[in-house]
Amino acid sequence: MSTAVRGVIASALLALACGSSSGTSDAGNSCTPKVPTDDSVPGTLAAWCQVQLTNGDVAPLADDVVPFTLTTPLYSDGAIKRRTVRVPPGTSATYTDAGVLGFPDGTVFSKSFGFRDDARNTALPIHWIETRIEWKAAGAWNFISYRWNDAGTEALPLPGGEVVNLSYVDGDGATQNAHYLVPATQQCTQCHAEPGTIAPIGPKTHWLNTDYAYTSGTENQLAHWSRIGILSGAPDPASAPRLPVASDPDAGTVEQRARAYLEANCGFCHNPNGNARISGLYLWNSITDPTQLGVCKRPVAAGPGAGGRPYDIVPGHPENSVITYRIEATSPAAAMPQIGRSVVDTHGVALVNQWISEMTGTCN
């Protein structure tokens, strides 16, 4: 029996078992988004009516599904990402300077992950691996990943996750062999626990405060969200916080960009309430205590993950710093983040190393 046939059987069973929250495998090009009011998982991605693959790329399925981007995203083995948000009609998110915007019940985020065989050639098709859905119901956020079939015609829930071994050529022409992780549902919460509760990570003002090329024209995302009524209380973007594009040398100083990179790639766990709170190493952009940032801080329960290096950061010496060791590592025994990265982000590593190299002082 083919995988596709099995999938159809599974979908049919799901439809029977889960009632109205499941859907058909062919939602067409127009539909009305439906959002579970609890943690039940619709049986296909299409049933959500949030996004579909059109001409090989992710496209919103409804007019009020809004694509967005972040100034500095999490590195995920070099995956191409597409993000959307949709709040229920007539509702809006509430603005805040710090932390995640206040999204209402019924909010749905989608985030799709894919790869080109050669990242340098944008004419090549993107192989979409998964679309993750995060939705808020009864005040709580829920997660599920939908795994795309090879043909890109259907995506089905994969609550147990999967390690997808794949190979591609990156933007520098280097071949990368990734153990790409489609996370199990419970693994989502390993990172999505930043404020001490389960929540989105990216949709904060300082990451959203940048332009996006909408079909209607380029516009600042905060301004756009305010204009279409899905965000309330936001100031003029010029007076709202913004963290730089870490990869853009013109976007800020080395320190500003390295700190933005560390918050985006480490801060979701390394903060006073996150999953790595036990380490006492906090990498939010707002942290000012040098020890909390890792300067001359001994690793604690890193075991072999510290690579024999004496401190998280040794000023002037990335080659002696645990942080460098861990972001350069690819074995899950030492790699940071702990999940979701099996390929080295060479540009990110170079930025962090430059920041450490330019630090002055000694550790004794």
Add this chain to the structure above:
Amino acid sequence: MKHLSFRLGSVLAASLLAAACGSDNNNGNVVSITTSMNESQISAAFSNAAADSTLQFAAGTYKFTNSLNLASKNNITVKGAGMGSTILDWSTQTAGADGVVQANTPGSTIKATFQDFSVQDTIGDGLKVTGAGSLHVKGVGVSWPTRATHGGYGVYPVQSKQVLVENCTVDGASDTGIYVGQSDGIVVRNNTLTNNVAGIEIENSFNADVTGNNSHDNTVGFLVFDLPNLPQVGGHNIRVYSNMFVNNNHANFGDPSGTVALVPAGTGGAVMANSKVEVFGNTFTGNTSIGFGIISCFVAFTQQQCLAAAAGYNPFPNNISVHDNTFTGNGQNPLQYNTSQTHPSYMLAALLASGFQGSNAWKDGHVSDVSYDGVLGLGQTGNANVVCAQSNGSGHFANMHFADVEGGANLGDVLTFDEPAYSCVPTGFPLPAVPVPTF
């Protein structure tokens, strides 16, 4: 072949059903896991486990490439058919740092039970639970039979409350077999720890009883440490009693950056910083470097790190009582199993060895069984119940006067064996028992 395909299809569909309909799917609150399920199906069962449910593994070997993350829902039990019967095998792990993981948010009241299975060959820790409100680990075995580089911790509860770890075995952890960190209300009893760097460690924790354990052939039998710059500091009220700490002479293979890397092979046990620690009724035998050591933060960390630590951190041991233990055959040759001069553990081994020569050398041909670094806090002028040692049979007590050694003196010239000054019972001792968590 057709028949087989149909069966596989049914399994897949059933698993998707279980997964897709959320958390109300655990009929009878028992989810059966068998070797016919693939990794993703088992992981889905862990992700979707409902409150008050049991994930019941049948006997057999289960191979995983990714960590197995358990839902953060109350009162889930993960149960196998027995240690050695249900084997969770990560020898081909490519994702996730650890084996079985439960990550709870700060201050959670989540209760969890893990029992009767073995974890093998994880690339990182075996079983790691963060932030449980109540945790029972019973009859879990962790080892690394085929992996060349072993993971750090075997059983690793951290920032948890009401922790009971019993009847477990951990063999070969490259840091610590059973490591309880930043927790409160801990009982670690009747476990067997072998070939780890540290057998048992209670770190930055409050209210712990460590008893009935057999910790042998590790680098060090047990540690009670309090480290600076962690969210929870000020370890206190720790009892270590009626344990066996025997032949802990394994060469220290800890990562050189780790705190345990400083401990010489051949150490029965040690306390660093902490207050109100009672060590009694234990048997320390055949540990070639030292039976039991009492040290301050300054032995492991820089002065700046020890003194500038967050409020609540006391770098000095205080109210440490060691009494009624049996010491035999410890401390004869600190360098015997510390042969790598480049490993951090060599430093203290060499220091202990240097005490055999001098005007006040170790007595009776061995490092004293209860040896104290003698580093006093500001304002402390004498012992005043900082350290007490009584009724340890033939086990000598020594003050090593590390402040003088740091100043250039030879250890063997400054050792003092002033046992009467340290024969005392600190106020508030004996310490109360820690209530055994109930489940």
